[in-house]
Amino acid sequence: MHIVLAGDHSSLELRAYIAAHLGELGYSYTDLGTHSTQSTDYPLWGAAAAKVIASGEADLGIVICGTGIGISLAANSVKGIRCANCSEPYSAKMAREHNNAQMLALGARTIGPDLALTIVDAFLTSVFTPNERHARRVEELETLDAGGELPSPC
Secondary structure, X not given: OEEXXXXXXXXXXXXXXXXXXXXXXXXXXXXXXXXXXXXXXXXXXXXXXHHXXXXXXXXXXXXXXXXXXXXXXXXXXXXXXXXXXXXXXHHHXXXXXXXXXXXXXXXXXXXXXHHHHXXXXXXHHOOOOOOHHHHHHHHHHHHHHXXXXXXXXX
């Protein structure tokens, strides 16, 4: 499994910690950057990583900004991407198992490094369980992503 990492200037320390952990676990990864503490815009990094996933060059992605919110929004703006911003491991597990998320967003300023590794591990060791209910909901997300409409629930 190949993983792509990316993040803005706030992500440097946490991203390095996660990269070392991935290496220890035997995962291959690409760290797109940024590799500078100079202020940079999180949408650039979220979109860059999401495009790597969408192209099939990597299997999963981990993106990081101050809160994880902005970079997850940027990643989710790329067609075909489902990026979950998670601050605890249960949500990361459910993002993979129920939503077939390909990307995890983390907040460098909202979680500590050890919790981040627990979240990353939950995300990476979980797999999509395409039962009828989960598969239907992911199909609905894909319909919306393609610009389609869903029936009104009302």
